[in-house]
Amino acid sequence: MFKDNEAMRTNLSELGEFGLIDHLTKSFEPKISSTVKAIGDDAAVMDFQSKQTLVTTDLLIEGVHFDLAYMPLKHLGYKAVMVNLSDVYAMNGTATQITVSVAVSNRFPVEALEELYAGIDLASKLYNIDVVGGDTTSSTSGLLISVTALGVAEKEDVVYRDGAKSNELLVVTGDLGAAYMGLQILEREKQVFKANPNSQPDLDKYTYLIERQLKPEARKDIPPLLKKLGVKPTSMIDISDGLSSEVIHLCKNSQLGVNLYEDKIPLDPAVINVCEEFELDSTTIALSGGEDYELLFTITQDDFEKIKGNPNLTVIGHMAEENEGMHLITRANTKIPLIARGWNAMNADDEESEEKKD
Amino acid sequence: MFKDNEAMRTNLSELGEFGLIDHLTKSFEPKISSTVKAIGDDAAVMDFQSKQTLVTTDLLIEGVHFDLAYMPLKHLGYKAVMVNLSDVYAMNGTATQITVSVAVSNRFPVEALEELYAGIDLASKLYNIDVVGGDTTSSTSGLLISVTALGVAEKEDVVYRDGAKSNELLVVTGDLGAAYMGLQILEREKQVFKANPNSQPDLDKYTYLIERQLKPEARKDIPPLLKKLGVKPTSMIDISDGLSSEVIHLCKNSQLGVNLYEDKIPLDPAVINVCEEFELDSTTIALSGGEDYELLFTITQDDFEKIKGNPNLTVIGHMAEENEGMHLITRANTKIPLIARGWNAMNADDEESEEKKD
Numbered sequence: 001m002f003k004d005n006e007a008m009r010t011n012l013s014e015l016g017e018f019g020l021i022d023h024l025t026k027s028f029e030p031k032i033s034s035t036v037k038a039i040g041d042d043a044a045v046m047d048f049q050s051k052q053t054l055v056t057t058d059l060l061i062e063g064v065h066f067d068l069a070y071m072p073l074k075h076l077g078y079k080a081v082m083v084n085l086s087d088v089y090a091m092n093g094t095a096t097q098i099t100v101s102v103a104v105s106n107r108f109p110v111e112a113l114e115e116l117y118a119g120i121d122l123a124s125k126l127y128n129i130d131v132v133g134g135d136t137t138s139s140t141s142g143l144l145i146s147v148t149a150l151g152v153a154e155k156e157d158v159v160y161r162d163g164a165k166s167n168e169l170l171v172v173t174g175d176l177g178a179a180y181m182g183l184q185i186l187e188r189e190k191q192v193f194k195a196n197p198n199s200q201p202d203l204d205k206y207t208y209l210i211e212r213q214l215k216p217e218a219r220k221d222i223p224p225l226l227k228k229l230g231v232k233p234t235s236m237i238d239i240s241d242g243l244s245s246e247v248i249h250l251c252k253n254s255q256l257g258v259n260l261y262e263d264k265i266p267l268d269p270a271v272i273n274v275c276e277e278f279e280l281d282s283t284t285i286a287l288s289g290g291e292d293y294e295l296l297f298t299i300t301q302d303d304f305e306k307i308k309g310n311p312n313l314t315v316i317g318h319m320a321e322e323n324e325g326m327h328l329i330t331r332a333n334t335k336i337p338l339i340a341r342g343w344n345a346m347n348a349d350d351e352e353s354e355e356k357k358d
Numbered sequence: 359m360f361k362d363n364e365a366m367r368t369n370l371s372e373l374g375e376f377g378l379i380d381h382l383t384k385s386f387e388p389k390i391s392s393t394v395k396a397i398g399d400d401a402a403v404m405d406f407q408s409k410q411t412l413v414t415t416d417l418l419i420e421g422v423h424f425d426l427a428y429m430p431l432k433h434l435g436y437k438a439v440m441v442n443l444s445d446v447y448a449m450n451g452t453a454t455q456i457t458v459s460v461a462v463s464n465r466f467p468v469e470a471l472e473e474l475y476a477g478i479d480l481a482s483k484l485y486n487i488d489v490v491g492g493d494t495t496s497s498t499s500g501l502l503i504s505v506t507a508l509g510v511a512e513k514e515d516v517v518y519r520d521g522a523k524s525n526e527l528l529v530v531t532g533d534l535g536a537a538y539m540g541l542q543i544l545e546r547e548k549q550v551f552k553a554n555p556n557s558q559p560d561l562d563k564y565t566y567l568i569e570r571q572l573k574p575e576a577r578k579d580i581p582p583l584l585k586k587l588g589v590k591p592t593s594m595i596d597i598s599d600g601l602s603s604e605v606i607h608l609c610k611n612s613q614l615g616v617n618l619y620e621d622k623i624p625l626d627p628a629v630i631n632v633c634e635e636f637e638l639d640s641t642t643i644a645l646s647g648g649e650d651y652e653l654l655f656t657i658t659q660d661d662f663e664k665i666k667g668n669p670n671l672t673v674i675g676h677m678a679e680e681n682e683g684m685h686l687i688t689r690a691n692t693k694i695p696l697i698a699r700g701w702n703a704m705n706a707d708d709e710e711s712e713e714k715k716d
Binding site: 047132134148236238 | 395399400401404408411412419444449451455490493507513611
């Protein structure tokens with residue numbers, strides 16, 4: 001986990017700023033048919049035929065979004081891609097290309113950036129996307145990654161946040177809360193490591209949680225699965241900030257209320273166990289944890305039979321009229337108002353935050 | 359010039375990270391017909407019909423690419439957009455949308471970011487593009503802007519860097535070297551201001567140079583002008599790093615040599631004057647200055663009559679066979695090898711740098 005990156009050190013200045021981007025991307029071969037020209041001109045050129053074009057961007061900053069004490073650079077590169085692809089899948093689209101800009105201070109050797117780009121390359125191979133552009137520049141402090149993802153979808157397939165109707169079913173993919181608890185484990189181990197650098201942490205039983213934090217997978221499989229099942233969601237969003245804030249977004253965008261059932265929220269047993277260990281409420285973690293990169297969507301009641309029993313999909317509630325409000329129905333069958341608390345806010349005070357970046 | 363930004367200070371935390379992006383972009387109304395969905399969903403959606411899609415991205419970092427001591431934030435926002443649009447025009451395309459991500463430390467009040475976004479907004483209005491997405495996040499130090507621009511072009515109109523042929527004419531738009539000399543003026547005034555904060559600089563005679571540095575304009579007019587003249591360039595690139603490095607790029611991408619004529623390089627009289635004042639050689643400045651955001655392209659000899667006499671376009675040389683090499687023909691009619699020195703390298707040593715980011 002706490003890898004020694006000091007083994008080889010080629011100073012960034014040995015390659016120069018312009019030589020660096022060439023060095024890092026020279027093995028990137030375009031493989032998608034819509035990529036006409038990738039890296040190597042003023043702009044990349046794509047031919048999406050008659051399809052609609054999707055674009056989304058995210059910025060990851062050292063000390064704000066990641067801590068290199070426990071985030072290996074290869075994982076970071078991989079995750080930076082996932083965070084963006086997830087937004088394309090949340091439109092029911094296919095991700096096709098990315099651009100990657102990196103700002104880096106001189107404390108990083110070339111080998112560190114090679115690791116970062118190895119993660120980006122791995123993600124692009126597994127998710128069948130091309131890296132078509134980018135920028136590498138020096139930074140006065142720390143590491144920063146800005147990724148922009150492009151994708152496509154047939155016009156009739158695009159799913160927005162605002163199409164849900166009252167009484168429709170609220171569905172979530174996968175399970176929730178694991179990424180946040182993975183972060184708690186890593187933070188704890190960092191403190192242990194600081195106190196005793198020779199300690200050998202036994203993290204085997206936390207493997208799933210740590211992987212969800214360090215190497216999340218975007219739900220590339222969901223748009224084709226839904227197509228195969230003959231289901232078009234009426235609204236969709238990706239879960240980056242925690243279930244409750246995303247549910248609230250769907251409600252606000254569609255001008256609806258919701259009833260969300262606590263006992264339906266999908267939790268991995270590892271989350272339940274580690275929440276007990278940390279004396280945290282697993283429902284709270286699922287609602288506010290964030291970084292799960294699952295998809296949340298609504299379907300008509302008629303489509304229920306089509307998704308019933310699918311292990312990837314869980315119905316967790318139903319939409320209601322706006323004036324009925326947004327509620328969580330607890331296991332004890334009490335109805336409490338749903339509030340949004342992003343994962344950044346969890347360790348802070350109780351301040352309500354109902355906005356979300358795009 | 360040295361504006362007092364301390365007049366109003368709303369702390370960033372008063373709006374919160376998610377509230378901030380909403381606040382900054384709430385007045386941004388989509389106006390381009392290809393924008394189907396701008397800000398407000400997981401990804402923006404565009405419909406480019408059968409046109410090809412162009413994408414390019416650039417990162418600007420405080421202390422590396424700009425100095426807020428003399429760069430007003432509104433100008434910075436404007437320039438961050440221009441830098442990207444220039445790359446789209448260099449493909450002979452039309453810029454259509456941008457995404458803007460900003461990382462900012464707490465030392466900036468909300469009003470500072472409003473200034474930055476006012477510049478972005480002004481650029482988007484004047485250049486007829488939509489801001490369709492972005493991200494605002496905290497930074498551990500300084501200000502950083504990452505812009506990605508999208509554009510379109512008919513397949514048959516796209517111009518790459520590799521299409522030039524021997525004997526074709528090398529053409530440049532506008533004039534060169536002014537942005538670099540504007541920077542020299544600003545750097546000098548910064549030193550004067552440090553020594554005596556009450557000094558009132560008289561910068562009137564440097565207006566053109568300073569504007570070229572602080573508020574560059576991308577050559578949106580050139581692709582339609584060329585279309586109107588019935589000229590399709592055989593290769594094209596934008597001049598961000600200085601004429602010589604861009605000429606070398608066209609040569610290398612097209613596997614050609616070049617003869618560039620010193621006496622043809624277009625210089626504004628203000629550049630000539632200020633170069634004398636600074637005891638700098640104006641040809642060197644034009645060749646290596648950078649940040650001009652003009653376009654450099656090649657045309658067939660047959661097209662010369664079509665562009666002849668156009669005040670926007672200057673023939674500065676002609677392409678040659680690769681084995682003839684890349685040369686500058688001086689006013690004294692001597693032939694010297696063309697070497698690339700980016701503007702960053704100018705104040706450093708003589709190290710050769712022939713690479714360029716995309």
